[in-house]
Amino acid sequence: MKIKFPNYLTIGRIIIVPFFVLAYYLPGFYGDIIPFTLFVVASFTDFLDGLLARLYKEESKLGELLDPIADKIIVATALILLVMDGTIKNYEVIAAIIILTREILISGLREFLAKGQVNLPVSGLAQIKNIFTDVFNIFTFNWRDWK
Secondary structure, three states: OOOOOOHHHHHHHHHHHHHHHHOOOOOOHHHHHHHHHHHHHHHHHHHHHHHHHHHHOOOOOHHHHHHHHHHHHHHHHHHHHHHHHHOOOOOHHHHHHHHHHHHHHHHHHHHHHHHOOOOOOOOHHHHHHHHHHHHHHHHHHHHHHOO
């Protein structure tokens, strides 16, 4: 099986996560700019892999499986780190819990429906939600710098 280029972008997004976590704990300026940059790159590749897959007709089962997993890993990691260091605190944690709960519920629903041979395609609304989630996280990383 030949891996298609959009899948490399998705796999790269998963590989970024440990570097993102390590960079998050760097002191000073580099601890702010490197994880921010890695998250922006991961968010952009999320957009780019889907676009390239559709544009060049390189959609695949592997991409269909890995793309939502990569999205959830990077978003969950970012939210957990922001809660752990107190950037997201008090009632703001409720928003993080809602985002993570929604991600888990949708994954569970997709898994359940797949067993019944029912496909739940990603809608345009879900893609817009993903963009808003990424933008929220990007602004939250900047908020950490502004404190």
